[in-house]
Amino acid sequence: MAEAGDRVAGRYLLQEPIGRGGMGVVWRAHDELLDRQVAVKCARPDDDRAVLRLTNEARNAARLHHPHIVSVFDFVDESEVCWIVMEYVSGGSLADMVRSRGALSPEEAGSIGCQIAAALAKSHAEGVVHGDVTPENVLITEDGVAKLTDFGISRALWSEATMTRTGGVRGKPPYLPPEVARGEAADRKSDVFSLGATLYAVIEGRSPYGEASHPxxxxxxxxxxxxxxxxxxxxxxxxxxxxxxVEPKRRPAAQQAVRLLRRVAPASPHIEDLDSAEDPRDGETLDRTPFTMRLVKPLVRGSWRRPRRRVVIAAAAVGTVAVLVAWAALFGPWSGGRSDESRGSGKDGGRGGSGVTDSVSPHGPAGTVGDARTADPCKLLNPASLSRFGETVLDPDYGEIDRCDVLLHGKSGDDIADVQLNFSSEPPEPGGDVPTRRVGNVTVGAFQREGDECLRNIASADRKQIWIITERLDTPAPDPCQLGDAATDYAVSVLDRGQVPRRSGQPAASSLLRGHACRVLDGDEIKRASGVQVEDHEAGFGDWQCEWTNGSGDAGVKLVFNRDNQFTSEGGQRAVIAGNRSVVSPNEWDDDSCLVRMLHRSYRNSLGDDTVEMVSLNVYGPKPTETLCHSAKALAATAAKKLPTS
Structure with missing residues (x-):
């Protein structure tokens, strides 16, 4: 065991240990031959892996001569112990800086990141991948110069390691690139990700993966x-x-990262002379120029608000959630699984009368929604990605048919927050003041929080919209915008890989999912029942809702196919319309209106929950409420005759 006062190779006088790790100890030492301070790292003599790592570090780092890479001066093999002699950096690590001073400003982090990106560009140009870029491995001199150190798990791109995979995951988990976590070998773009994770951590105070108690x-x-x-x-x-x-090919190369970071970094002699030569083997930078878009908040489709309820099925762990999600995908509301929601044989082929088909490719253009009637909103939500906020469960059958929810549960079992994802066929418009950012082929818009609700919008490449609405239902509960951002990030990651995944299988023959809202009423029927002269009608997403209006827009009829956990008469008057249980609610959706909710069918969804499908029909206009309700009941009876049947 080395001690202060020992000499290495007869010239490096050990003075004090300045760092310890699983691989050995780093000493501050004095080079008596050249009269300078050096850092000397030794591998534990009983650890063959540490010796191999130290040797690897010496070989790869020694070929890299750059002002922002810690220089390697010497390598000493004294039979029982190996030593690597390096440049001594007195200022400590970036991690030490954050611990002592707190989070860094974006500008300061940009300056440091710019220097380390230049170091990586040099390393990559020499064919060396670092593989472990973290705040601990970025050293800061007393003059503010950033230097990359610890090439212990680095590898040469031409080495044998490029052709084989190890059984373990290399790198520190909070900064681990997704592809490395999945078992792929680290490459240049992996270093770029870890640099981004490092800068994220020193600014935000946590990993880009959030906070976790276990690696x-x-x-x-x-x-x-x-x-x-x-x-x-x-x-x-x-x-x-x-x-x-998350996609390596979409990340900038290290030299391109230098230019991106230089835009933010304040003028400094440390970054003015960075080499601008670009490695021709590196890829292109993805354009992420921020801009604004006119995004109109979705109207509350009626008073369709999720009531607080005690959970029926609770997912106690991420693994359980994953099982539920997989089960929902296999035996979901469009499958032929063994639930009350068993589906037809699909013998009608193609679209038939349902407008549903399995022929739509799940691998359409990235960032697109594709065919509205087969796009599955639940495939853009993942309860596991929200598990850090609490216990989560997918609710695939609530509200509008183009909707999917993830619920967060409190300790009592009650819902404390809801993440709702809806599709919209209305194209986004340029302009406006909602801040947006471009991610791959989609544009993400972020509205300011309003009370307990937060909105996020994804404008797809085929000019449709995806709304993510997060709401705090009880306290304590997570910040709705943080919850919404997490849900949005997952949805964007799915869209970055391709089109919105398709619904699986076929709906039951009597399901409203097979229906077309705009076909259950026509202009003549509406005029006879309500007196509204229809001048225009607008189909909602998937034609699961439709609105007919007069020329001035002050009178009309809106019909929506909906789902709920149960059919209740709360807030309305019970009625029977065309043999169906119904509820009549004057002024429910707005003043001068009357809403009829008519039960269509009951079933058990893919999670085993009791579920109902219903038709919500609202008549509005400058008429007495009694007249509006009479018209609504008459139109509901007409619509009932054209709904899907078994």
């Missing part, structure tokens, strides 16, 4: 590609988004 939680989030949206990064947000892209 494997970080690995799990890395595997699923879950990245939290930064909130303190300011001018560095778009650059971090690019560096942390």
């Amino acid at each position: 494997m939680a970080y690995v799990a989030r890395a595997i699923e590609g879950y990245i939290e949206t930064p909130h303190r990064a300011g001018p560095l947000v778009d650059t971090l988004t690019a560096l942390l892209n």
